[in-house]
Amino acid sequence: MAITVVGSVAFDTIETPAGKRERCLGGAATYFSLSASYFTDVRVIAVVGEDFGRRQQEVFESHKIDTQGIEHTKGKSFFWEGSYLENLNEAKTHNTELNVFATFSPKIPDSYKDSQYLFLANIDPVLQRRVREQMPDVKLVAGDTMNYWIKDHRPALLEVLKGLDILLINDTEAKMLAGNNNLVQAARAVLALGPKTLVVKHGEYGATLFHRASPVSELAIEPEVEGTKIFRAPALPLEEVVDPTGAGDSFAGGFFGYLASQPEQTPAAFRSAMFYGSVMGSFACERFGTERLQQLTRKEIDDRFNLFRELTHLD
């Protein structure tokens, strides 16, 4: 089933201990789309400037990603420059230019309107909500956000959370959103804000899914720990992290792409989705930008899925 994703398509200049790349194709919607494209049809809503040309377009087209919803406008695309020289787990931002993104007003092509899955990548919650409201009939809505919106745009973000089935954020964001430093307590507080399911990404330590335990819950994820249903997926310890940019969006793409490819959202589907998310996040780190995500095969993905199983399973 098709996923519509709204988010940024951008150029990134990235420096890591492994080297430096100027103006790679990036942005949350790009990483998400490429990652999800290995599992299901993907349709993008974004805005780009005149610097987005044939070469960038082909990256999407070669993965059969629908780009009708990418608006082309005068000016330059969103640009981000950052480095990970001291800490591979946290980017240091040197420059952010919103450019054409500053006035972005997402428009949903009619051909996208039958999408059953919607992913609201990390953008202004006001825009996330506008897209959500224009697609009232989707079956499952997932979203991401970041510290900036949590701290300074809380009321708008809380409105978005009410309309989400699944929120995917990292440890720091979950604790900040809940105002609580204990992960389980923070997760419970976030689930009370709207989402039925919360996926907390732990970077190199994997990710944890929390699901609201409710007698009428359609999703019987087990086991239940103190009233919340929990599942943990590992991450692969990597010999060399070349570039962690987009790992979280790639996780989301693998997770949601796999879910959308399944006939039903069973507990088993959620468990596998967590593993596929972790698999796609690990691939993303192996090369600069989206290089690795552009060149995968489904066999490589499934081989790594099996490696993750072996890495963590008792038998």
Next chain:
Amino acid sequence: MAITVVGSVAFDTIETPAGKRERCLGGAATYFSLSASYFTDVRVIAVVGEDFGRRQQEVFESHKIDTQGIEHTKGKSFFWEGSYLENLNEAKTHNTELNVFATFSPKIPDSYKDSQYLFLANIDPVLQRRVREQMPDVKLVAGDTMNYWIKDHRPALLEVLKGLDILLINDTEAKMLAGNNNLVQAARAVLALGPKTLVVKHGEYGATLFHRASPVSELAIEPEVEGTKIFRAPALPLEEVVDPTGAGDSFAGGFFGYLASQPEQTPAAFRSAMFYGSVMGSFACERFGTERLQQLTRKEIDDRFNLFRELTHLD
């Protein structure tokens, strides 16, 4: 099969967000022994002062832990005072009094000498080595250490590492010992120093086992990632961490205790040992000091083992 453990038996004054306890029974050898006692026979080598009385003795005796090797001497037992008010993952030490530990010279009772398993808890590497040399016939030796010995007593520590089969340390210690911030590269460097197996404890994120891949290796742990065999065990996300003191020693006790209880060290035994380590570490955090470890049943331990399996397994 019996394990002999050498390490500290101490009194701890601990403050956490959950409250404060004065002079709890503590010390690495205490946590290790109690944890391992649920799996196999344990014999302790330590030194205590006149403040170690009938009540403390009974904690060991009620778990059938052999205390012949606990030397009683004039003065006070080792004392540590610390708090976790800002960060539950890292203790802030307020006071350390070595007391009788300052002149500790481990003596091994003859009745311990047929032990096939030896655990060198975190003490001066000179003492670790002295005990190791007096027990040349053990089948498997594991050990722990800490940043202080890594930084300031490196030559003595390196001698100990040469005689270890298994080293159990945390992320920071592994990276410091290797002088490398990448976990996989650090693990490989540590394995080159002697131990065949390295277990890196990640606190609330579980633990990773690294095993030297070698064609003649007797331990065929799978899978192999870039030349090193790896296995990951989760930790249980806890609603309330009452007191993390001793969680690492409890992990070691569960891990090594389970291994010692098995007829052979197969890959399956190592995998289960990692899970039992994580299980015992999670119990340790649920009450102050050794309170929770004193009152477990094997059924509670196995129930939690099964919960960990459910928490992480695809099916």
